[in-house]
Amino acid sequence: MNTIASTPQTSALVIDDEPAIQRLITTILEVHNYHVVTAGSGREGLATIAQRRHDLIILDLGLPDLGGLEVLKQIREWTQTPVVILTVQDSEAEKIEALDSGADDYVTKPFNSGELLARLRAALRRADKGKVEEPVLRFGNLTVNLAARLVTRENQAIKLTSTEYALLRLFVQHVGKVLTHRQILREVWGPEHEKKTQYLRVYVQRLRDKLEVNPNAPTFFRTESGIGYRFFANWKTAVSDAS
Amino acid sequence: MSLIENRLKSFLAAPWRQYSASLLTVLAVSLVNYWVQHWTGHPALALVYLLAIVLLALAVGRGAILFAAVLSAFAWDFLFVPPRYSFHIADLYDKITLATYFVVALVIGQLTARLRTQHEIEVKAKLALESERLGRTLLNSVSHEFRTPISAIVGAADNLRAEGGLSPSQDRFVGEIESAGERLNRIVQSLLSAARLQSGQLQPRLDWCEARDVIHAALQESAALIGDRPIETKIAAGPHLARMDFVLMQQALSNLVTNAALHTPPGTPIEISARFEGKELLVQVADRGPGLPPGEIDRIFELFHRLPNSKPGGTGLGLAIVKGFVEAQGGRVRAANGAYGGAIFNIFLPASDAPELPEETP
Numbered sequence: 001m002n003t004i005a006s007t008p009q010t011s012a013l014v015i016d017d018e019p020a021i022q023r024l025i026t027t028i029l030e031v032h033n034y035h036v037v038t039a040g041s042g043r044e045g046l047a048t049i050a051q052r053r054h055d056l057i058i059l060d061l062g063l064p065d066l067g068g069l070e071v072l073k074q075i076r077e078w079t080q081t082p083v084v085i086l087t088v089q090d091s092e093a094e095k096i097e098a099l100d101s102g103a104d105d106y107v108t109k110p111f112n113s114g115e116l117l118a119r120l121r122a123a124l125r126r127a128d129k130g131k132v133e134e135p136v137l138r139f140g141n142l143t144v145n146l147a148a149r150l151v152t153r154e155n156q157a158i159k160l161t162s163t164e165y166a167l168l169r170l171f172v173q174h175v176g177k178v179l180t181h182r183q184i185l186r187e188v189w190g191p192e193h194e195k196k197t198q199y200l201r202v203y204v205q206r207l208r209d210k211l212e213v214n215p216n217a218p219t220f221f222r223t224e225s226g227i228g229y230r231f232f233a234n235w236k237t238a239v240s241d242a243s
Numbered sequence: 244m245s246l247i248e249n250r251l252k253s254f255l256a257a258p259w260r261q262y263s264a265s266l267l268t269v270l271a272v273s274l275v276n277y278w279v280q281h282w283t284g285h286p287a288l289a290l291v292y293l294l295a296i297v298l299l300a301l302a303v304g305r306g307a308i309l310f311a312a313v314l315s316a317f318a319w320d321f322l323f324v325p326p327r328y329s330f331h332i333a334d335l336y337d338k339i340t341l342a343t344y345f346v347v348a349l350v351i352g353q354l355t356a357r358l359r360t361q362h363e364i365e366v367k368a369k370l371a372l373e374s375e376r377l378g379r380t381l382l383n384s385v386s387h388e389f390r391t392p393i394s395a396i397v398g399a400a401d402n403l404r405a406e407g408g409l410s411p412s413q414d415r416f417v418g419e420i421e422s423a424g425e426r427l428n429r430i431v432q433s434l435l436s437a438a439r440l441q442s443g444q445l446q447p448r449l450d451w452c453e454a455r456d457v458i459h460a461a462l463q464e465s466a467a468l469i470g471d472r473p474i475e476t477k478i479a480a481g482p483h484l485a486r487m488d489f490v491l492m493q494q495a496l497s498n499l500v501t502n503a504a505l506h507t508p509p510g511t512p513i514e515i516s517a518r519f520e521g522k523e524l525l526v527q528v529a530d531r532g533p534g535l536p537p538g539e540i541d542r543i544f545e546l547f548h549r550l551p552n553s554k555p556g557g558t559g560l561g562l563a564i565v566k567g568f569v570e571a572q573g574g575r576v577r578a579a580n581g582a583y584g585g586a587i588f589n590i591f592l593p594a595s596d597a598p599e600l601p602e603e604t605p
Contacts, residue, residue, distance in 0.1 A: 020395040028402060062387045088390045089432060090439075091383075092490055093448070110394040110428055112401045161603050181450075189601070198451035198598035202482050205453055209480075216459060216476050223460050226448070226490040 009035040010124065011053075015045035015071065016060040016086065021109075025058060028113045029120075042066030046074055053081070056124060059103075060086040061094055069098060076102040082123040086111075092226035099180050099227070106178070122176035137172050139220065139233035142211055144172050151211075158210050163188065167203050168211075171221065171231035180228040204229060251302055261303040265311035268299050273318050285323040286337075289344045292319055296348045300355030308352030316345045378442050382435060389431045397424040425467070433560040436494065437546065440567035447488035447571045451598050454483035454517035454526055461496035462515070468501045472509070477516035485524040485594040491568040492526075492592075495576075498561040499528040499588045507532025507585070522595040523574075529587045534580040543578055565590075 012034045014025050019040075026036045037054070039045035042063045049057070057075065061068030072083060085098045085106040095106050104123040107116050135147035143152045149165060151158045160168065166188050170179070185194045193199065208215040222230045255261050272295045276288045292315040300308050320330055324337050332338050400420040403409070409417065439445045455478050462474060496515070503513045511531040518525055535543065542548050544566040547559040565588075569576045574592040581587045 018391045021391060024395055024398045024402075028398070031402075031406070088386050090386060090435065090490075109390045110397040110424065113398065113405060114401075163601070163603055196599070198484055199601055201451055201453040201456065201484060202600060205455060205482065216455060216478070218459065223456050225460050225493050226488070 009033060010055045011035045011037065012056040012058060012120070013037045013039065013045065013048055013054040014058045015039045015042065015063070015068075016058070017041060017062075017064055018060070021060070021086070025116070028116060032117060042068070042071040045071055049075060049079070049081075055081070055127075056120060057081055057083045058086060058120075059083055061091070061098060062088070069094070069101065072098055072101055072103055080127070082127045084119055084123055095227055096180050096182070099178065100182060104177065126174075126177060139172070139175075141213075142220065142233075144168065146172075153211055160207075160210065164203060164206055164210070168207055171207075171229070175231055175233055178224050178228055178230045184228065200229075255302055258304070258306070261307035262310055264303055265299060265307045265314065268295050269311055269314045269318055271295075272315070273322060276319075276323065280323060285319075285325070286340060288323050289319055289340055292316075293344065293348060293351070297351055297355065300352045301359065305353065305356045308356060309349065312345065312348035312352055315348065316341060319344070375444070379444050382438060382442070382444060385438075386431075386435050389435075390428070393424055393428050393431065397421060397428070400424065433564060436564045436568070437560050440564065440571070441546075445491075445567070445571050447491055449486045449488055449572060451484050452487050452489045452492065454478060454485065454524060457487070457489060457492050458496060458515055458517065458526070460489070460493045461500060464493060464497045465501045465504070469504045469513070470509075472504055473512040474500075475512055475514045477514065479518065483517050483519070483524060484598050485592045487572050487574075487592055488568075491572060492590075495565045495568045495590065496526065496528065498565050499590075502561055503528060503530040503532070503586070506530075519594060520591070522593065523591040524594040526590045526592070527587060529581055529585055531585040534584055535578060535586050537580075540578050540580075544576070 010033070012029055014022055014029075014036060016022050016025070016038070017040055022038045022040070026038060029036050034056075037048060039048050042065045045057075045059070046066075059068050059071060059075075063071065066074075068085065068087075072085070075081070075083060082104045083102070085095065085103045086109065087095055087098075087106055088109050098106065104126065105119045107119055135145065137144045137146065141154045143150075145151070146169060151160055151165070151168065167184070170184060170187050181197050181200055182194050184200055185196060188203075189196065189199055204221055205215075208218045208221050212218045212220060220231060220233060222232045224230055255264060269292075272292055276291055279291075280288060296308065296311055296315065299311055303311075317330070320332060320341055321328065324332055324334075324341070326333060332341065400417050403417050404414065404421075458476060458478070462469070462476075500513060500515065507513070507530045514527075514529045516527050516529075544562050546563040548563075549559045566576050569590050569592075572592060574590060576591070577589045579587045579589070
């Protein structure tokens with residue numbers, strides 16, 4: 001369904017052993033102008049990746065032959081193509097391991113197509129731009145000036161401690177991406193503190209208290225149960241002030 | 244071989260049978276010894292007794308072995324050591340042999356028995372580990388097998404709507420498919436949670452969590468079922484940290500809030516609050532509904548227990564899961580009726596040790 005001829009198609013590889021899920025994802029993606037290739041097992045998936053480049057990989061963690069985690073690790077040995085994991089509830093440990101092993105994001109079954117497409121788009125954008133490097137970022141009424149280390153909410157300057165600022169900077173530089181507790185703790189407090197989840201809990205709450213409209217119903221700093229946090233903002237508002 | 248071993252083991256389970264086996268063995272060996280003594284002489288007969296003790300130790304317990312050791316030592320002494328048919332021993336050499344025999348028989352008996360119990364413990368542990376691994380694999384695969392078709396149903400319905408062009412009645416049918424699929428998913432989730440609890444497969448991952456955070460996550464999870472019901476969240480400023488498994492606690496709270504929404508009149512508020520009480524963190528869900536029937540308060544947490552006159556659609560699993568999940572995290576849950584009506588559910592989590600926090604002046 002190549003509806004818009006001028007837009008180059010995004011190619012996606014779907015590695016899943018379930019024909020029903022393969023068909024479902026293929027249909028959703030083709031409607032949205034992706035070129036879809038499917039693989040029914042981990043080995044077939046790895047072989048397909050070796051043959052040609054894809055813009056995006058959707059990988060089911062419950063593969064019968066190699067196991068999704070093993071496939072992911074082998075992919076990450078030589079390519080940084082974005083990988084979005086498909087998994088079921090109650091598998092937090094597995095999701096964390098996948099994210100720490102280089103998966104870009106995850107979608108939990110049963111998923112709706114809007115959620116899947118949003119995750120894929122976000123992963124593609126990050127792969128395209130890498131880390132956000134604009135000096136000034138705007139998210140609705142929140143502005144983060146990375147060059148001047150200045151944060152404003154509704155044009156009011158907000159005072160942040162240096163740790164609060166470091167945490168906020170990490171979040172806004174990874175808009176839309178889920179960050180595991182371990183990833184955040186290593187980045188902000190250092191590898192020796194990677195198990196001190198309490199630091200993270202306290203500081204995320206402080207950022208919410210200072211920056212959210214309703215700290216009890218946060219929209220920016222979203223909790224990913226048992227896994228980590230995701231800074232969520234509509235990307236269209238996150239444009240540079242300079243442009 | 245193992246069949247004979249098992250038969251023997253079950254036959255010898257009763258202590259009196261073990262002692263009888265010891266007695267019979269010593270008697271039988273004594274008969275054999277009586278027969279062969281002319282060719283071997285009496286010192287070698289002690290070795291035949293010893294052999295019998297070793298074999299016996301493979302089948303009976305410590306007490307019966309001790310009994311056999313004492314009995315055989317006396318039998319050898321009484322029947323074969325000169326002067327015969329008396330417990331008196333003339334020769335120093337025989338005295339030393341008897342003493343040595345006695346010690347060796349006891350030690351061998353003890354060692355074999357110990358080896359045997361150790362082996363039994365290892366076999367049991369291996370079996371337990373094996374069945375636990377099997378149980379977990381089975382649950383994971385059941386979870387995967389159920390969720391895949393549910394994903395296909397919900398996803399297909401969702402896409403049907405997204406493509407548009409449906410007549411009003413077609414749109415309604417798609418809505419039915421979607422909500423039935425989602426309900427099926429919730430039931431599968433409940434059944435798997437209950438199965439994990441029942442089979443002891445639940446392994447909480449305790450870590451510091453913020454009550455505010457868990458409450459919000461639980462409210463989001465049950466948003467579809469709460470609808471436009473007013474929710475009041477009451478938490479004082481400042482951290483409310485306790486060690487818990489975020490996912491289990493979220494599920495427990497979500498079950499309580501969903502329950503409150505299902506069993507109270509539409510439009511009545513649900514209040515959810517958190518505070519420290521003594522050395523515990525209390526998370527409370529209170530509603531303004533009819534409250535709990537007095538006789539039912541103790542029974543509502545039982546598996547498959549449902550209140551009389553409760554609406555159809557429930558599984559009777561929700562509150563049992565709440566109890567199981569909370570207790571797995573070292574906490575407790577209590578139900579009561581509020582002073583001004585409505586049901587109150589209290590979850591208490593241990594919070595005696597304060598987390599180590601970084602020092603930074605704001």
